[in-house]
Amino acid sequence: MDLSAAKNEIMHLLSRVDPRELPKLVEWMKNSDELDNYFIDNEKVVLQSIAEDLRTSVPPEATFSSESLALQKIRQSSRTHVDAFLYDEEAVDALCEEGKLSRNYCLHCGSQRTAPLEFISHSFSIMELRFLFHHVLPDLTGLMLVDVGSRLGAVLYAGYLYSSLARLVGVEISSEFIGLQKMVVQKYDFADRIEIVHADICTQPGLLQSADVVVLNNVFEYFLDQDSQIRAWLCIQQNVRKKGALLVTVPSMQEALSALQPSGDGLDISPWVEELPLNYDVYLGMDSDPDTLKQIHLYRVL
Ligand SMILES: C[S@@+](CC[C@H](N)C(=O)[O-])C[C@H]1O[C@@H](n2cnc3c(N)ncnc32)[C@H](O)[C@@H]1O
Incomplete structure (x- = not known):
């Protein structure tokens, strides 16, 4: 049933409810966690x-x-x-x-x-991942995503389950996390679309050049010193050049890069990408947290 048919059904139902009970019913619909069960999907x-x-x-x-x-x-x-x-x-x-x-x-x-x-957190929550693949990114059928710093692999597994991306590549510098991602990919049979690469992203320009979507979730700030962060951002800027390619960042690129000024002066993003507006006002169950979602930003390569 689509949204408009569902609205009609609900209005039909409400028209049959005893008017004295109606406020309680609407209150229950707005606040009850009993309805949260409907937000649990197989994925x-x-x-x-x-x-x-x-x-x-x-x-x-x-x-x-x-x-x-x-x-x-x-x-x-x-x-x-x-x-x-x-x-x-x-x-x-x-x-x-x-x-x-x-x-x-x-x-x-x-x-x-x-x-x-x-x-x-060094990973997205499941709620944020649903927001990302259902409300931030468009239909990704047949496209390729690179998660820079894939850590536990959360973005890759959610992308596998919630989208029809053809190829999902996780690049991670830490060997311990590579082992964990490989274990999950094997156990859950994800290897037909997910690849895990153990490398510093700066050594993988080819992957960045072919990506249609690049995810950068709090990727460098905690893990690299200032000079290495600037080097990594320059590498992203020089290689994610495909017109229309999308970048998802947490926090905003402006915030991540302003922390690197003045040494990061070469990192002017305005000729490279434009930020796309997002609707953060999405109900994703009782654990929805609009403040966390507002950290997620989307950019398109010009
Ligand atoms: C905050 S975690 C992101 C986790 C994951 N992308 C997610 O959203 O759930 C950042 C990860 O980036 C990795 N990392 C940092 N610098 C890197 C680099 N230059 N190349 C590859 N991985 C890097 C870190 O080891 C860390 O695991």
């Missing part, structure tokens, strides 16, 4: 099963000791890393209740003064 169930498999294969903080720069940057901020693909809001609440995670940190060790701890 989400597969993604949840992959997340469950991965949770048993990585440490709880989903970071490896080889990622010393990322660990150091997180430690220096008032943030803690919780991987949003592995742990949804409900799982985070459960970890907090079990005392395995805290939502607060101590402002002065030993005192009672605490402040809310900001969580940062």
Whole structure:
């Protein structure tokens, strides 16, 4: 049933409801999590099963000791890393209740003064992935996507399940995460469309040149020093040149690049890409979080 037929059915139903009960019914439709079951699709169930498999294969903080720069940057901020693909809001609440995670940190060790701890994730959540493939990107049938820094592979698995992309390539610099992605691709039989490449993206200009969609989710900031970040962005800018190709970034390119000024002065994006407006006001179930979605930006190569 399409949207307009569904609206007609609902209006027909509402016309038959006792007017005294109508406000309660509408309130229930707006706020009840009973309706959330209708937002669970088969693809989400597969993604949840992959997340469950991965949770048993990585440490709880989903970071490896080889990622010393990322660990150091997180430690220096008032943030803690919780991987949003592995742990949804409900799982985070459960970890907090079990005392395995805290939502607060101590402002002065030993005192009672605490402040809310900001969580940062190195992966998209399943909710963000549904937003990405259903509401941000157009029909991708037959096209090729490159996920720069594919980590646990969340973008690749969601792209496999939620789109008809012909080819999904994940490029990841960390060998530990390459092993995990290969394990999932094999177990879930994704190898006909997903490829995993263990490399620094700067050594893969050919992949960037052929890509129709390039995903850059918080990709360099936590993992590379300033000079390497500038080098990586220049490589992206020089090679993602196919007219009409799409780039998805978190945060916006302007925000990522302004953190690199003034040394990143060569990185002027205006002659290269235009930003496309997105509608963030999309209901994706009770765990919808418009503030998180607003971090996602879409650009088209000119
Ligand atoms: C925040 S994670 C992105 C995860 C994934 N794309 C997602 O959205 O769920 C960034 C990843 O980029 C990788 N990375 C950083 N610099 C890279 C580079 N130059 N080449 C390839 N991977 C890189 C990091 O190792 C890290 O796993």
